[in-house]
Amino acid sequence: MRPAFLFLFDGATGFFVRDDEWNHQFTWYAGVRRAISNLANRNNTMPPDGTFAIGIDVGGSRTRAALVGHDGRVWKRRAAPTQSWLGEGASHVELSPLLQSIDELRRTVAAKPDADVPIGLALPGVLDRAGRIVARSVNLAALEGLPLGDTIQQHTRSCVTVMTDIDAATWGEYLAMDIRPDRFVHLRIGTGIGCGAVVDGRIVRLARSAPGHVDALIVGKIPDAKVCACGRCGCLEVYASGRALSRVSDSCGLGEGLDGWQRAIENRESAAMQAMEGPAKWLAAAIDNLVLQFESPVVCIGGGVAAHLPALIDAALRRREPASGAEGSCGPVVVQASLGDDAGVIGAALLALRRNPPW
Ligand SMILES: [Zn+2]
DSSP, X not given: OOGGXXXXXXXXXXXXXXXXXXXXHHHHHHHHHHHHHHHXXXXXXXXXXXSEEEEEEEOSSEEEEEEEETTSOEEEEEEEEGGGTBOSSGGGBOOHHHHHHHHHHHHXXXXXXXXXXXXXXXXXXXXXXXXXXXXXXXXXXXXXXXOHHXXXXXXXXXXXXXXXHHHHHHHHHHHTOSSOOSEEEEEEESSSEEEEEEETTEEEOHHHHSSSSOGGGBOOOTTTOOBOTTSOBSBTHHHHSHHHHHHHHHHTTSOSSSHHHHHHHHXXXXXXXXXXXXXXXXXXXXXXXXXXXXXXXXXXXXXXXXXXXXXXXXXXXXXXXXXXXXXXXXXXXXXXXXXXGGHHHHHHHHHHTXXXXXX
């Protein structure tokens, strides 16, 4: 175990595991993680200059920026509604609040205003061939064609590494694993749904291979499949994203948002549990697809929905087929993401610190 990543384990909240044998092993392991985390927090001294990067994660509703140490520790955060700098169209882009936040974070660690603190910029959507500009973004159309990375680079004179938000979050969660498997899949369920993968220590750049959601996330069957905003039919996003679940919750009288639904499930209200069955079925199918496509022993689930509606993950795991393979072998392990909303900024910053990003 390398001490460089000990700080990443703050906020680890446990694992969703089906198999008893794995459950035993991971319960023990979670205890070790917490113990190490407590020890690590005693050392509160800032590391020396030159070992920081700034991670920026542009989301549909909020833009987050953070100063991150080489060990993955977040030292300072800034967040603002994305609409405060990115309006409905390219003519409504007002970058000064974002650039100001970057300057503030940089001044924390660099005395000179033009000191080089690398920047990782995570953007939602599909990037162009050069990987610098968003070619398509379903939720933030105003980002399309906007040379945000180059503009920030000109302003700060720091190297800006551009990536997709799901790649950044996947990299952050991958590094936060105590034991990093050869193959790793991250499924992120928030307002929308995305997935990323790491194979042999390198990020698989899925968002460039085809427009829309990847094949593994197509779970609905034609002719009944609903059309997703990405243009494909039957994506998991139309059945189990925060947006879709909020609609179900509202139509079942459980209120808007997901907290009321989670509470009703904890009270074992039958209507709430029944409403969970449909989304859980689709989620279970997507998990199986991801395991098959990437031959990954680990599926890490993160995003706001996973955090606010853990009953969905539980219900999906109960529906999955028992692990195949020889008797005594363990199936893939489904773990809960440990970095929360920081996954994107941490992953983006740590990728920016790499001389050659792993893709
Ligand atoms: Zn889709």
